[in-house]
Amino acid sequence: MTSRQEPALPAGPQSAPPAGAAAAIAVPARGPRRHGSYSLAARDRRFGYGLVAPAVIVLLAITAFPLVYNLWNSFHSVDYLLPATFGNFNGVTNYKQMFSGGLFLPSLYRTLGFTAVSVTIELIIGLALALALSRKFHGRGIVRAAILIPWAVPTVVSGLLWKSMFDPQNGFVNYILTALHLPGAHTTWLAQPWTAWAAILVADAWRNVPFMALLLLAGLQVIPNDVYEAAKIDGASMLQTFRRITLPMLKPALMVALIFRTLSSFLIFDVIYAMTNGGPGDSTQVLAYLNWFSMFSESNYGLGAAISVALMVMSLIIAAIYVTSFRTEQVV
Amino acid sequence: MAAVSTAITQGSAARRRPTRRKAAGWSGFYVMVAVFVVVSLFPFYWIVVTALKTQPEINAGTTGLFPAHITWSSFSTILHQGTFARSLLNSVIVCGCTTILTVIIASLAGYGLSRTNIRGKPLIMGFLLVAGFFPVIAMVGPIFVTYRSIGLLDNLAGLVIVYFIYTMPLATWFLTGFFGQIPRELEEAAIVDGATRLQALRRVIVPVAIPGIFTVAILGFIFCWNDFLLALMFMTDPSRYTAPLAIMNLGQSQYQTYYNLIDAMVVIITLPIALIVLFAQRRIISGLTAGSFR
Numbered sequence: 001m002t003s004r005q006e007p008a009l010p011a012g013p014q015s016a017p018p019a020g021a022a023a024a025i026a027v028p029a030r031g032p033r034r035h036g037s038y039s040l041a042a043r044d045r046r047f048g049y050g051l052v053a054p055a056v057i058v059l060l061a062i063t064a065f066p067l068v069y070n071l072w073n074s075f076h077s078v079d080y081l082l083p084a085t086f087g088n089f090n091g092v093t094n095y096k097q098m099f100s101g102g103l104f105l106p107s108l109y110r111t112l113g114f115t116a117v118s119v120t121i122e123l124i125i126g127l128a129l130a131l132a133l134s135r136k137f138h139g140r141g142i143v144r145a146a147i148l149i150p151w152a153v154p155t156v157v158s159g160l161l162w163k164s165m166f167d168p169q170n171g172f173v174n175y176i177l178t179a180l181h182l183p184g185a186h187t188t189w190l191a192q193p194w195t196a197w198a199a200i201l202v203a204d205a206w207r208n209v210p211f212m213a214l215l216l217l218a219g220l221q222v223i224p225n226d227v228y229e230a231a232k233i234d235g236a237s238m239l240q241t242f243r244r245i246t247l248p249m250l251k252p253a254l255m256v257a258l259i260f261r262t263l264s265s266f267l268i269f270d271v272i273y274a275m276t277n278g279g280p281g282d283s284t285q286v287l288a289y290l291n292w293f294s295m296f297s298e299s300n301y302g303l304g305a306a307i308s309v310a311l312m313v314m315s316l317i318i319a320a321i322y323v324t325s326f327r328t329e330q331v332v
Numbered sequence: 333m334a335a336v337s338t339a340i341t342q343g344s345a346a347r348r349r350p351t352r353r354k355a356a357g358w359s360g361f362y363v364m365v366a367v368f369v370v371v372s373l374f375p376f377y378w379i380v381v382t383a384l385k386t387q388p389e390i391n392a393g394t395t396g397l398f399p400a401h402i403t404w405s406s407f408s409t410i411l412h413q414g415t416f417a418r419s420l421l422n423s424v425i426v427c428g429c430t431t432i433l434t435v436i437i438a439s440l441a442g443y444g445l446s447r448t449n450i451r452g453k454p455l456i457m458g459f460l461l462v463a464g465f466f467p468v469i470a471m472v473g474p475i476f477v478t479y480r481s482i483g484l485l486d487n488l489a490g491l492v493i494v495y496f497i498y499t500m501p502l503a504t505w506f507l508t509g510f511f512g513q514i515p516r517e518l519e520e521a522a523i524v525d526g527a528t529r530l531q532a533l534r535r536v537i538v539p540v541a542i543p544g545i546f547t548v549a550i551l552g553f554i555f556c557w558n559d560f561l562l563a564l565m566f567m568t569d570p571s572r573y574t575a576p577l578a579i580m581n582l583g584q585s586q587y588q589t590y591y592n593l594i595d596a597m598v599v600i601i602t603l604p605i606a607l608i609v610l611f612a613q614r615r616i617i618s619g620l621t622a623g624s625f626r
Contacts, residue, residue, distance in 0.1 A: 041449060047529060048448025055441035055504050056456060062471070062497050063463045069474035078477060132365055143365055145613045147372045152605040152616075156560040156576045157598055161375055164382060164598070169393040170591045172378045210372070211620070218621035259465070267467050270560045274580065288469045296565065301473050308470035315467050 067312065073305035080299040094306035103282065103290055104307070111286040114197070115265040122205050122261060126212030131246075133213065134220040147210040155207065159274025162203035166190060193283035196276050200284060203271050208264070212257050219253020220246070255326040262318055267311065287311055376602070383407065383596040390592045406596035410582075415570045416597060419578035426488050426574060427556035430495040434503050434552045435545055442507030443533050447516075457505070464501035471497065472565045479566060486569045494562050499552035506622050510544030511537065547619040550612050557605060575601050 074094050077085045098104050133144060150158065165172050166189040177185040189195045223246065231241045247254075269288040272278060278285035278293070285293075291311060295304035382390075383406050385399045410416050445453060475494055476485070484490030514537060522532040538545070563574040573581065579601065583593040609616060 044448050045450050048444040048450035051440040051444030051448070052450060052456065054437045055500060056459075058437065058493075058496050059459070059463055059500055062475070062494055063466050066471035066474040066478075067466065069478070070470055073474060073477065128364075129368055132361065132368070135361070137361075137365075141613070143369055144617070145610050146369045148609050148613055148616065149376070149606050150372050152554055152558075152609045153602050154558040154560065154576045154605075156580060157601050160579060160594055161379055161598055164591050164595055165375055165378060167589070167591060170382060170390055171394065172374075175394040206371070206375070214617055215621060218617070263465060263467070267469060269469065273560070273564075288467075291469050292472075292561070292565075295473050295476065301477055304473045308467075308473055311467055312470045315465070319465060 070305045070308050070312075073302055074309045076302055078301040078305065079303075080301070090302070094302045097303050098306045098310070101303075103285065104287075104310075106282065107285050107287050107290045110284070111266060111268075111288075114201070114268065114286065115262060118201055118204050118208075118265045119258065119262050121201070122209050122212050123258065125205065126209050126257070127216055129209060129213035130216035130220055133217050144214075147213065150207050151210045151214075153207060155270035156274045158207045159203055159271040162199060162206065162271075163190065163275045166199045166202075190276055191280055193280060196280065196284050200268075200271055200275055203275060204265070204268065208261060212261055215257040215260070216250065216253055219250045219257075222253075223249045251326055255322055259319055259322050262322070263315055266315065266318060376606075379595045379598050379602075382591050383599050385592050387590075387592065390590070406592040407600070410593055410596045410600070414582060415573060416575070416578050416582060416600075418571055419573040419575045420600065422488060422572060423557065423575040426491050426495065427553050429488075429492045430499055430556050431549050431552045433492070434496060434499040435549050438500060438503035438507050438548060439533075439538065439541075439545060441504045442511050443537065445504070445508040446512040447519075457508070460501045460505045463497075464505075466497075468497060468561055472561060476565055485566050486572045487566075488572065491563065491566060491574070494566070495556045495559065497562075498555040498559065499548075502555075502619070503548040503552055506548055506619055507541070507544055509622060510541055514540050543615070546612075547615040550608060550615055551619045554605060554608065554616075557601075 075089060075091065077088045077090045077093070079086065129147070133140065153161070164170065166174075168174050168186065168188050171189075173189070174185050174187065177183075177187075187195055189199045227245055227249070228241065231245055236244070267288045268286055269292065272284055272286055272289050273292075276284045278289050287307065288311070291304055291307040294300050294307060381397070381399055384402045384404070386401050386403045386405070389400055444450060445456065471494075479485050479487075479490055484493075518540065519529070519532040519536050522536045523529065527535065558576075559574070560576045560580075563577040564580075567573055567577060570578075570581070575597075579594065579597045583590045583597065
């Protein structure tokens with residue numbers, strides 16, 4: 001490589017034009033040219049930009065561009081049912097409509113409530129499962145695979161699966177309640193608000209507890225064994241060991257698992273769509289469902305964009321809360 | 333099966349640790365694990381049983397844990413009538429194409445990020461990490477408006493492009509780390525032997541990185557197979573439906589839900605994924621947990 005470049009350098013007076021030509025050909029827009037494009041480092045860099053460009057361009061086009069376009073749409077009339085004003089600037093009309101519709105705030109409260117309950121339950125069960133799987137026992141690999149299968153089922157399919165389990169006529173839940181002479185054997189689960197939420201919670205936890213557990217398990221496995229042994233020698237009880245060693249050292253894994261789960265709980269859509277369609281009435285309508293409905297069923301993509309912006313901002317706040325709270329605790 | 337292995341291991345545990353309290357602790361532990369396994373897997377049993385029931389039995393309601401008569405008619409109905417077979421094929425095509433393209437693009441980017449001295453590396457890595465958390469629902473609206481104006485709705489290729497949202501951030505992030513662990517001497521030797529860097533990547537690095545690429549491909553396929561929202565937004569023609577979209581639109585009339593048909597579809601959609609999980613469990617877990625602790 002270098003041997004081919006060397007004759008070009010001693011050319012003296014003509015060295016300027018080739019450098020300019022090379023700069024014109026150079027692919028990267030932000031390409032550094034301070035030391036001349038013929039240097040090995042510059043070549044390497046150019047090669048690197050070429051390799052990274054497709055992935056970055058694709059990702060910018062399908063994530064960053066839509067998010068910016070979304071912001072733009074939220075201040076414009078993007079309603080396919082109103083072609084006359086389509087694309088016109090309409091200020092904060094969409095945001096006003098979002099609040100005046102009367103569905104946004106109730107959906108927000110429902111979503112927050114569901115997120116808090118589901119994440120708490122999934123954290124507790126997931127942590128228990130992770131602690132169980134961190135012990136060495138026969139058949140651990142099989143157990144791990146068995147609990148991983150629910151995670152791999154498409155969310156909408158897991159919703160249908162549990163709709164089928166909770167069906168009053170063909171479902172398992174009412175069958176076993178009847179067989180064991182327990183109360184509630186004739187519950188029409190998805191036809192009443194609170195039981196519908198319970199069913200949704202079960203379906204969501206069934207699919208996501210394994211995910212939570214596996215992330216936490218990976219965190220548990222990084223904790224060195226001698227820390228536990230030292231605690232044992234010092235006479236720490238199991239509870240003390242858990243509180244003083246396991247939990248603090250699990251913090252990074254906990255943070256990642258909680259951010260993942262909180263955000264996906266906050267944005268729950270598939271399970272709701274499959275099990276209740278937001279019903280009965282509006283009682284299980286969540287923000288993502290409302291957002292989809294405004295776009296898909298009402299063709300109002302401006303209003304949808306406003307709700308999306310709200311969702312986006314709230315997601316960022318949630319992530320920021322986790323990151324900052326976990327960081328400060330770590331310093332103390 | 334769980335009960336058998338419980339009994340066997342419990343015995344050996346008791347032999348190793350003779351105290352009664354320890355043995356009791358272990359059996360309690362195994363009961364807990366068994367409960368987790370049963371809760372995870374029992375719904376699948378119920379789905380299979382429901383799918384094997386005859387229509388009269390479905391209409392009559394559940395009377396036992398086993399079907400009175402086993403029939404495969406739900407499966408043949410689903411596969412031979414209507415559009416479900418076509419939807420399955422669509423899903424395979426779209427998920428397959430997305431996975432292959434993701435592997436290629438992410439491998440190039442991963443190599444570039446880990447092996448060249450480009451500027452803005454932290455920026456790109458940070459963007460990859462954050463992009464994985466962007467809410468998909470916030471992107472479907474603008475993409476719909478764009479797709480509608482350029483005619484990419486009801487188009488399988490259009491779906492492949494948006495599916496990169498699910499696959500690309502994790503794949504690039506994971507492969508960057510994976511390539512970074514491969515010793516540099518390997519490719520330097522190839523370059524000394526006269527290979528270009530692209531050749532070195534293709535002939536030397538990629539073969540060594542096959543486990544990582546495999547991980548990325550499996551996870552990518554599962555993520556795409558899981559999609560419902562994007563297909564729901566962009567596919568309105570039943571012949572373009574993906575399998576999860578088809579399952580929501582078939583098997584229900586205004587008056588009745590045909591659970592045997594729905595559950596037959598659930599079984600068909602779940603089976604390939606369940607097999608992948610069983611055979612590639614370790615890779616999936618390593619892929620999911622990568623990047624969690626940086």
